[in-house]
Amino acid sequence: MNDAVEPLINDEYAGEPPSKRVLAYLQSQRKRGAKIVGTYCGYAPVELIRALDLVPATLCAFSNATIDAAETVLPANLCPLIKSSYGFIITDTCPFFGISDAVVGETTCDGKKKMFELITDYKPMHVMDLPQLPDEPEALAQWTTMIYKLKGFLERVFERTTTDERIEDAISDTNLKIRKMNQIFDYVALDPPVVGWGELYDIFFLAQSATGREMAPLVDDILKKLERRRQDGYIYGAPESTRVMVTGCPVAGDAAKVFNAIEAVGGMIVALDACSGMKTYGAFIEEGTGDPIGAIAARYLTIPCSCMTPNDRRLTEMDKVIERFKPDAVVDVVLQACHSYNVESHKVGENVQDKYGLPFLKIVTDYSQSDIGQIRTRVEALLEMCK
Amino acid sequence: MSDYTQMWTDLGLDLKAHDALLSILGGAYQDIFLSQKNRPEGMKYFDFVMSEVHGLRIKELMDAKAEGRIVVGSYCVFVPEELILAVDGVSVGLCAGAEFNFEGAEEVVPRNLCPLIKSAFGFKRGLVCPYVEASDIIVGENTCDGKKKAYEVLLPMVKDLYVIDLHQTKSDAGRMLLKGEYLKFMTKLEETSGKKITPDSLRKGIEITNGKRKAVKRLAELRKADPAPISGLDALLVNQVFFYDDPVRFTNSVNALCDELEERVKKGEGVFPKGTTRVLISGCPMAVPNWKVPFLIETSGAVIVGEESCVGERGTQWLTEAKGETVAELIDNITERYFKIDCAVFTPNPSRVEHVREMYGRDGAQGVIHYSLQFCHPYIIESGPVEATLEKTRIPTLRLETDYSQEDAGQLTTRIEAFLERI
Numbered sequence: 001m002n003d004a005v006e007p008l009i010n011d012e013y014a015g016e017p018p019s020k021r022v023l024a025y026l027q028s029q030r031k032r033g034a035k036i037v038g039t040y041c042g043y044a045p046v047e048l049i050r051a052l053d054l055v056p057a058t059l060c061a062f063s064n065a066t067i068d069a070a071e072t073v074l075p076a077n078l079c080p081l082i083k084s085s086y087g088f089i090i091t092d093t094c095p096f097f098g099i100s101d102a103v104v105g106e107t108t109c110d111g112k113k114k115m116f117e118l119i120t121d122y123k124p125m126h127v128m129d130l131p132q133l134p135d136e137p138e139a140l141a142q143w144t145t146m147i148y149k150l151k152g153f154l155e156r157v158f159e160r161t162t163t164d165e166r167i168e169d170a171i172s173d174t175n176l177k178i179r180k181m182n183q184i185f186d187y188v189a190l191d192p193p194v195v196g197w198g199e200l201y202d203i204f205f206l207a208q209s210a211t212g213r214e215m216a217p218l219v220d221d222i223l224k225k226l227e228r229r230r231q232d233g234y235i236y237g238a239p240e241s242t243r244v245m246v247t248g249c250p251v252a253g254d255a256a257k258v259f260n261a262i263e264a265v266g267g268m269i270v271a272l273d274a275c276s277g278m279k280t281y282g283a284f285i286e287e288g289t290g291d292p293i294g295a296i297a298a299r300y301l302t303i304p305c306s307c308m309t310p311n312d313r314r315l316t317e318m319d320k321v322i323e324r325f326k327p328d329a330v331v332d333v334v335l336q337a338c339h340s341y342n343v344e345s346h347k348v349g350e351n352v353q354d355k356y357g358l359p360f361l362k363i364v365t366d367y368s369q370s371d372i373g374q375i376r377t378r379v380e381a382l383l384e385m386c387k
Numbered sequence: 388m389s390d391y392t393q394m395w396t397d398l399g400l401d402l403k404a405h406d407a408l409l410s411i412l413g414g415a416y417q418d419i420f421l422s423q424k425n426r427p428e429g430m431k432y433f434d435f436v437m438s439e440v441h442g443l444r445i446k447e448l449m450d451a452k453a454e455g456r457i458v459v460g461s462y463c464v465f466v467p468e469e470l471i472l473a474v475d476g477v478s479v480g481l482c483a484g485a486e487f488n489f490e491g492a493e494e495v496v497p498r499n500l501c502p503l504i505k506s507a508f509g510f511k512r513g514l515v516c517p518y519v520e521a522s523d524i525i526v527g528e529n530t531c532d533g534k535k536k537a538y539e540v541l542l543p544m545v546k547d548l549y550v551i552d553l554h555q556t557k558s559d560a561g562r563m564l565l566k567g568e569y570l571k572f573m574t575k576l577e578e579t580s581g582k583k584i585t586p587d588s589l590r591k592g593i594e595i596t597n598g599k600r601k602a603v604k605r606l607a608e609l610r611k612a613d614p615a616p617i618s619g620l621d622a623l624l625v626n627q628v629f630f631y632d633d634p635v636r637f638t639n640s641v642n643a644l645c646d647e648l649e650e651r652v653k654k655g656e657g658v659f660p661k662g663t664t665r666v667l668i669s670g671c672p673m674a675v676p677n678w679k680v681p682f683l684i685e686t687s688g689a690v691i692v693g694e695e696s697c698v699g700e701r702g703t704q705w706l707t708e709a710k711g712e713t714v715a716e717l718i719d720n721i722t723e724r725y726f727k728i729d730c731a732v733f734t735p736n737p738s739r740v741e742h743v744r745e746m747y748g749r750d751g752a753q754g755v756i757h758y759s760l761q762f763c764h765p766y767i768i769e770s771g772p773v774e775a776t777l778e779k780t781r782i783p784t785l786r787l788e789t790d791y792s793q794e795d796a797g798q799l800t801t802r803i804e805a806f807l808e809r810i
Binding site for chain 2: 073074075077078107109110111113114115116117118127129130132133136138142145146306307309310311336337339340342343344345346347364
């Protein structure tokens with residue numbers, strides 16, 4: 001990032017890991033008496049959490065440091081995200097988990113599902129049973145039931161209730177956030193780009209916990225800065241950078257080595273097609289249906305996670321991302337031993353190559369830093385194909 | 388053995404690769420099974436079945452097809468044979484037990500996937516599994532992540548892939564989902580076979596399937612005896628043939644074997660000396676010809692007295708209630724029966740370890756060897772709590788994780804020997 005431009009979020013956490021800002025936010029919420037609900041996944045219906053005046057917090061899952069501890073119990077052959085999450089818990093080093101008053105999990109993948117069985121004793125915990133065939137007519141009813149069950153769990157643990165009106169209000173707050181985030185994404189789509197992944201992550205992290213209404217003024221300020229950057233002819237990165245879309249597993253923390261490697265060899269990340277990126281903001285929740293929980297269920301079932309089968313929506317949604325952000329190359333990040341993204345990568349590769357003629361690279365990696373050199377070389381070869 | 392070349396050619400098999408496969412299998416069978424001492428006479432039938440597993444049995448499938456019956460191939464014990472028999476179909480397990488053509492498999496699925504899944508792709512892409520080629524429907528099921536996603540890749544490679552969705556929790560919603568899936572599967576079978584399932588045909592399907600289960604349950608009971616009247620390898624083979632053979636003939640053959648074993652037990656005869664260390668296997672399925680770990684155990688001075696596995700008691704211990712006047716009632720019975728299966732894909736899955744404990748006591752075992760296929764997350768993760776729970780009640784437990792290669796045989800043997808030393 002060029003020192004000459006003002007950071008998009010210009011506060012005391014600028015330049016620090018984005019988790020610090022969100023932790024400070026959560027602590028300020030706790031001071032006002034709010035209770036925190038820890039989540040691990042984009043399928044956790046945050047609108048319901050908010051409608052109960054609870055604050056969602058994304059739990060730690062992206063550090064290599066806790067993996068050794070995790071491997072004393074979990075198999076080494078497991079995805080680093082799950083090992084890291086578990087390691088944080090048994091070593092009591094995730095501040096977000098520490099301040100969570102309850103934890104919500106989902107049966108997304110085998111690894112998470114079975115890992116959750118090992119952490120049920122730490123905090124009040126609820127695991128939502130996620131359908132695997134989102135397009136079957138039964139799936140919506142099943143998932144709606146699961147959201148009602150979560151509601152029952154949260155109401156029991158926190159001894160409070162909510163109303164349809166408040167859930168409806170939380171939905172419109174989420175939609176506001178989605179609208180605002182997409183205004184930022186319009187600037188990400190610019191060619192040449194005016195913002196990089198690091199600053200986007202500052203915003204993504206904060207938006208995991210902050211409400212749409214809290215985010216809105218901040219985003220308006222960010223938009224002004226982005227517009228100024230555009231008018232001033234500011235370019236993020238080198239002017240001749242190759243535009244890269246990154247898809248696949250969630251990426252942050254130690255896994256962000258892949259982003260750094262892409263930038264180090266002249267790539268510019270213009271689309272973050274993962275749960276840790278833009279995927280959360282891909283669709284609105286329908287408002288005013290009279291059945292807000294049903295509306296939430298319907299929206300969440302359209303999240304194109306590879307745990308779904310068949311997950312054709314991953315490709316159709318990806319098509320939209322490609323058309324909007326116009327990448328020159330696609331990198332599919334698969335966390336080691338994540339079977340579902342790993343198997344699905346074959347289809348993704350075919351889709352982007354056959355349909356868009358885009359060079360495609362699948363990177364299977366973990367949180368260690370030992371393969372950085374290799375990743376750079378492979379990305380370099382990929383970018384070479386774009387010239 | 389007759390010449391099946393024409394049949395294999397018609398099925399589109401790669402004859403050269405298939406010959407190579409059969410010759411390796413024949414050699415392994417000789418070394419692992421036929422070299423055992425004092426085998427029951429009744430095993431001769433199973434030796435014959437194995438020698439004709441790609442020959443006569445396939446001819447039978449082709450004859451059945453010529454008579455207008457359908458052949459339904461599957462990879463998992465969640466596919467109800469009762470329903471397949473109710474449309475007069477033939478149910479067969481598909482090849483997934485050997486490291487064959489993994490290079491070909493790894494072109495379409497990741498390298499670090501469980502060997503069972505890779506094997507299925509290796510056989511399919513290498514054109515060496517006559518069962519998959521002869522199947523009118525291939526039935527998949529959403530058990531684990533690997534299989535669920537791999538079926539998406541398999542879809543364009545086979546004639547008719549039908550995937551049954553499965554629940555992930557043992558909840559009422561889960562039970563409803565399973566029932567709905569079985570109703571849909573029933574419709575699928577009716578459409579493909581052109582035959583309507585009636586209460587009578589379904590009851591008959593249930594009775595035939597229960598017959599198989601009762602026979603292998605009888606076999607399991609006989610293994611309580613010390614000395615063990617049959618080796619673990621031979622008992623495993625019976626459980627493997629369960630998936631391939633004609634069900635009625637299989638039942639009769641197992642019962643004949645059991646008659647013989649009863650005599651042995653009465654006379655105090657066995658395949659290993661009285662007092663041989665007795666172990667129980669628990670974990671992932673062992674599909675034909677996956678005999679590696681049992682062979683290593685039984686050549687290390689122990690006898691296997693039970694398998695808590697899908698190719699074993701997890702797949703066969705429950706019967707389906709045959710009472711019911713309507714198809715709907717019988718489907719309820721089938722749902723109840725399959726809902727009990729305690730595969731590690733379910734969360735939580737407490738009944739599995741209870742069953743291990745029960746078998747341990749019943750079979751007079753002295754230790755449990757937990758067997759996981761590499762990269763099988765559900766069983767590998769569950770093995771930790773299983774071991775902890777068993778050890779807490781002083782049941783010695785050894786956790787093994789392996790694939791289909793022979794590379795780790797030496798290392799496994801060392802660990803197995805050390806474990807047997809301990810008990």
